[in-house]
Amino acid sequence: MPAKSSSDKQGGRTFIESARRAQIVDAAIVVIAEQGYAGASFAKIAKQAGLSSTGMISYHFKGKDDLIREVVAEVMRVNGEFLLSKMDTEASVLGRLRLYITARLALLDEYPKHQRALQTIVNAVHNEDPELRGLTPAMTALATEQERRIRVGQEQGEIRQLDPRVLVLAVNGALNEATSRAAFDPDFDTAACARELADLFDRAARKQ
Amino acid sequence: MPAKSSSDKQGGRTFIESARRAQIVDAAIVVIAEQGYAGASFAKIAKQAGLSSTGMISYHFKGKDDLIREVVAEVMRVNGEFLLSKMDTEASVLGRLRLYITARLALLDEYPKHQRALQTIVNAVHNEDPELRGLTPAMTALATEQERRIRVGQEQGEIRQLDPRVLVLAVNGALNEATSRAAFDPDFDTAACARELADLFDRAARKQ
Amino acid sequence: MPAKSSSDKQGGRTFIESARRAQIVDAAIVVIAEQGYAGASFAKIAKQAGLSSTGMISYHFKGKDDLIREVVAEVMRVNGEFLLSKMDTEASVLGRLRLYITARLALLDEYPKHQRALQTIVNAVHNEDPELRGLTPAMTALATEQERRIRVGQEQGEIRQLDPRVLVLAVNGALNEATSRAAFDPDFDTAACARELADLFDRAARKQ
Amino acid sequence: MPAKSSSDKQGGRTFIESARRAQIVDAAIVVIAEQGYAGASFAKIAKQAGLSSTGMISYHFKGKDDLIREVVAEVMRVNGEFLLSKMDTEASVLGRLRLYITARLALLDEYPKHQRALQTIVNAVHNEDPELRGLTPAMTALATEQERRIRVGQEQGEIRQLDPRVLVLAVNGALNEATSRAAFDPDFDTAACARELADLFDRAARKQ
DNA sequence: CATGAATGAGTGTTCATTCAT
């Protein structure tokens, strides 16, 4: 068995290379969350990461697009894991909806910077940078899956006749708004908000 | 009756000065809506406005803050007028809520760039530009008023026991999400979305 | 005798024209004294003069050079008048030297902004603006006259053998330094400084 | 013994970094001396230094303040070294005064641009750039030390009763004036001026 | 693998000046 070396690879990248990328991505998340998208220059990210030059970042990422994409991927990976862990047992559609709302708001306490960063990126990038459009498919895929679930609930008689797309839109819109609010209002009570929102959309969607 | 001259003033500004400012504000709205906040440089705005230099903009506005503030003010003026014209007769709280949702979505057809620009600015500015925080009070004031209305509805037995702040958050979150969606999905049916959302929040809020 | 009209001229300029020029020159003196040469933009001078646009200044002066030259001329006129009024009776060269020193320092109390403005201009303009070199002749002429006087004093046995140019240089250098000091040290005692400097140069120049 | 590399540091800066900074500071000294403070734009300094862009300067200095401060520090370092080397043996106060005058004027031959640049900066910065006020303390400290020396001379009976502050003011004023003169009069004889000034202030200050 | 140095386009802003009215 050969000795561990810096050229051991995982996913086409050496160990140390992956570590550096992760370090930079983490720094980027913090800077974006705290300083906004426009404030997230390579200089500031390098400083946050404890690197001495921006060249470092350009060396590990093909461009700013690449870095931002990685940030989004990382946040979605973390969120996905968390959400999955909260939902896997529940069977009913309305129950899953309630769990989703609760879990999304729990994320605000668990990974506040991640949520803020993701939202900042999505808002900033929406139309500006054509190279970055590629990040939304992953999010629309999620929405599509949610809509499918709602339809199942309608077929099973759990959920009233409504446009599933609009319900999904409303739920996610409300959750995003809560994310914004939580970022600036330190007194924002995520648990209470979760209960209220869950009740609210339960009533809105439940048959009868 | 004195002859009209270029030095006639209104609100401390020359006629032509006001016209130029309006022209620049309009150009800024378009650029911000289409290219995002980061893409809205003086150079691009000047080009959109058909001006030959960015100095022109600096000549008419004290700084970028000033311009952005004017953009926000203009959008809120237009929106405010439109919303008021749609709401003044209705008496019941739930009725007003329905009208508000419908009117907000109608704005997407009436002034799509305005909505997109406002949303872009609010998102971008939230934490980035401390000079511009001053624009949010006007919007929180609106939210506070909406919460007050909901409380009235609760006292009158129209609306069930719920946290008014959360209902307002959810409604506005959904409307903002719809605004985002409409900006990129040309097939987005605002009228249908309005009906669905109105029903949704009516059910969510109505007593029994 | 014809009625007074705005086209009455003096020195090739109408009355009102001269008044405007004087008003602008006065404003320029204040701004230059308070904000320095680089800070003395047409915009600031216009504001200080209570004018609404910088075009006004360009209209009355051929260029910035022209304005600055006028400022220098005005200060030297005022200073010249004051100095003459203080010196005309004294006969001895050393006496005149003492009077000159005293009068120059008295000017700091009488017209502080004028002195500060003149010094600022001379320092800033020395080599920068070739168009403005023309203002120094007037000042070198003064120095030459002072040197001539010293020579007279030497011939009359009042003043010891020394290079008159160096004495004049030293006296004026000391006075300029005092002007600088007075501008920033509110406790600077011009009268005391005048007595000390007068004694100092009297001893330095007096025969035996 | 490790090989020399570009990352060898001294004083927290790379070797080549320090070299570039020195190169830029030298260029700045020349430009300021020749074109004045207002004329000393990054563009002109970059050109003088043979650099292709002004970004270079911003890369090596935090801002214009930083560069100017460095220029002042460099000139004062050079001057300080030179003055110290000329004065260390002399004991009597009047002797030291004579040496100081001579050395200051010798500096005009040794480092003419340095003197011109320093004077230009001090004059320009006095009231204009509040960020740069911090450079004067170093110079007032020098003056205070000189005044102290004069007082010692008075206690030792070498120097007559006079206000030491005024003597120091006069000496430095005269030396500054000579610096100005030397900058524009190529025939200015610094050595002769030094002898004359030394005699002049010796007589002015000496007891009896 | 890493980095310090360099680049050049782009940022918002100020400037003296011109000109039609």
Next chain:
DNA sequence: AATGAATGAACACTCATTCAT
């Protein structure tokens, strides 16, 4: 005689990116 509007060059400064070492 006066002025508001416009101009375009210049300003210091930041940016993501490249590259030799």
